[in-house]
Amino acid sequence: MASARGETDLAAVREPRGDGVVCFAGVDWWYHNRGHSECQIMRRLSQRLPVLWVNSLGMRAPVPGKTELPFRRYARKLKSTMKGLQRDPCGLWVYSPLFVPRYSPRMLAFNGAFVGAQVRHLTRRLGMQRPATWVTIPTAYPVVKRREWTSLIFNRSDDFSSFPEVDSKLIGGLENDLLDASDRVLYVNRVLFNKERDRIKNGEYLDHGVDFEHFASSRSVDGEAQRELPARMQGLQGPLVGFYGALDDYTVDLDLMIAVARHIQPATLVVVGPKAMEIGRLTAEPNVAYLGPVSYEELPEYAAHFSVGIMPWLRNEWIKGCNPIKLKEYLALGFPIVSTPFPELERYASHVYVGGTTEEFCGAITEALAERDPQRVVARREAVADCGWDALADRVQALMGVV
Secondary structure, three states, X not given: OEOXXXXXXXXXXXXXXXXXXXXXXXXXXXXXXXXXXXXXXXXXHOOOOOEEEEOOOOOOXXXXXXXXXXXXXXXXXXXXXXXOEEEOOOOOEEEOOOOOOOOOHHHHHHHHHXXXXXXXXXXXXXXXXXXXXXXXXXXXXXXXXXXXXXXXXXXXXXXXXXXXXXXXXXXXXXXXHHHHHOOEEEEXXXXXXXXXXXXXXXXXXXXXXXXXXXXXXXXXOOOOEOOOOOHHHXXXXXXXXXXXXXXXXXXXXHHHHHHHHHHHOOOXXXXXXXXXXXXXXXXXXXXXXXXXXXXXXXXHHHHOOOOXXXXXXXXXXXXXXXXXXXXXXXXXXXXXXXEOOOHHHHHHHHHOEEOOOHXXXXXXXXXXXXXXOHHHHHHHHHHHOOOOHHHHHHHHHHHHOEO
């Protein structure tokens, strides 16, 4: 069916079963952390049926003088786009679409038609006659509304309208369009789910999973690392207080990390992950070791040597609407965890040292470093032992109706 404007009606009756998945991702496969939930789920689905991963269309254009590391962002996106269509060893077909990185109603409409044509060509090439679609990034709505899908799933992973520097009215409107058009909306954050559940047709709390053995096997219950100390960590003054993950200006409290480094001297604060903001003030601290990004496959080799893992989040709307996968990974590793408070932490609060202020956070680190009870390690791991990604992938496949 078509609307009065000639556009595809997303409420039209769809084919009952899909023969593939087109994923409009919220991250770029080639340079973001592949531990993300949709990365984990889609790589598993790709072992069962064709999956086309469309790298993120973004939501904001980096602006020099306003955006952190703008030229680095442009360079990495250009490098990704040059890759075109490639098949990752995990089975995913990964595509970096050509589009104009401008975010206005007019340019979104243009990109909807332009990217849509690319995706139609690729689905035919990959043999998908009746694909379902998974959408995380709201700016993909103008693309997906131009064709019928056997099912349309909105992966409501975050409240994107609260993302820094975006046009919140524009992005919020796209989110509302997806909420209205989707067959199902999947949530990983209960606060956001409860806020929107009365206005959507079919919503479900999906949560996140964890690759339990990948992390738990790297560290014994008594705290001994089961893997060799990486060369880049050799010679660091222990104990090691660690953080791994993306360093973004809208998630990580840099001032708190600096306070932690000064509090634990002469011990070392180890920071692992890509930086999307300027961290010179942090790395200027003499006991901070910034190791840069590490692949998901190698990550447990590094984290297994942390005495304490930290989650120093900002107190903002973005964090309120998030559910960091890192929490379950830290719990699987078993070491003491110190975090600032956020809603999704509450059900695991008995396994985490929580500090809401700088003084409380640093005091919690002191307490965590003194922990010697192996039963607390066991309890942390038991809390997430049954949260595997395979079960979530099974659930998503059933909800999407793909075979």
